[in-house]
Amino acid sequence: MKGIVFTEFLDLVEIKFGLGMVDKIINQSKLESEGIYTSIGTYSFSEMLQLLQHLSAQTDISIDGLLLTYGEHFFSVIKKTYPGLLATYKDPIEMLSSIENHIHIEVRKIYPDAEFPTFIVEEKTENSLIMIYKSGRAMHHFGLGLMNKTFEHFNSTASIVLEKIKEDGTEVKFIITKN
Template identity: 45%
Template structure:
């Protein structure tokens, strides 16, 4: 997993709970990297799981809630780094359909070692999109947060329904 995910996560933890919490979850997680991340490096995604689990234990907040909140924040950081991906896009569901078709394709060119999920999109109506997420990393909660972050970015409200399918995919139904 790319270092930007780790650095953004630890910055958010510092902002919300302070540097002592950052030190304490790094200690707790017994990380191979030692917790020294650079934005351009690549690290084992299990380290992220360990850090979030440690934060959950310390704060008493469920892992899923932490990942959703982190995803919302992460979207703001990603789009700030690549504002060009939203240029000319007016509709949040057009933007979300573009994640698989365009954004992650470009991300892969920029960072060939990025590990990206797969999305299949089914645009039901102008205001209703169904996205099927699949990834060996099973970051469904992070994905929900990223979807929410993009809706906030476009200043639109939506109902998001989720369903875990038997084949391992997660179905996200997004209705504006």
């Protein structure tokens, strides 16, 4: 997992819960990196999982809830880092339907060894989109947070329903209907 995911996560934890919480969850975890991350480094997903588990235990916020908030936060990182990429799109449905075939390809140019979830478009209309998310990391609520902010970016709203295809969350259907 790319370091930017860790650095931004810890920045969010500091903003929401304070530097003491950052120290606490790092110290509670058994991290090969010792909690020292660079945005261009690559780290084990197990480290993120430990940080999330400890933050969840400390805050009584579910891991899915934390991932949703983090996904919403991470959209601002994308907006700041890739403004040209976002400017390519005029509509949130268009943008979300191009995650696999355009956005991930562009980001891979910067982070060639990045591992992304797979998004398969099952059905697309002007105002709706059905996509299948597949990832061994089961971070679909992070994706939901990004989707929420995508609609906000385009001054739009949507109903987004998650249906777990696999109970462990490694395969999820997103049913998106633009309001």
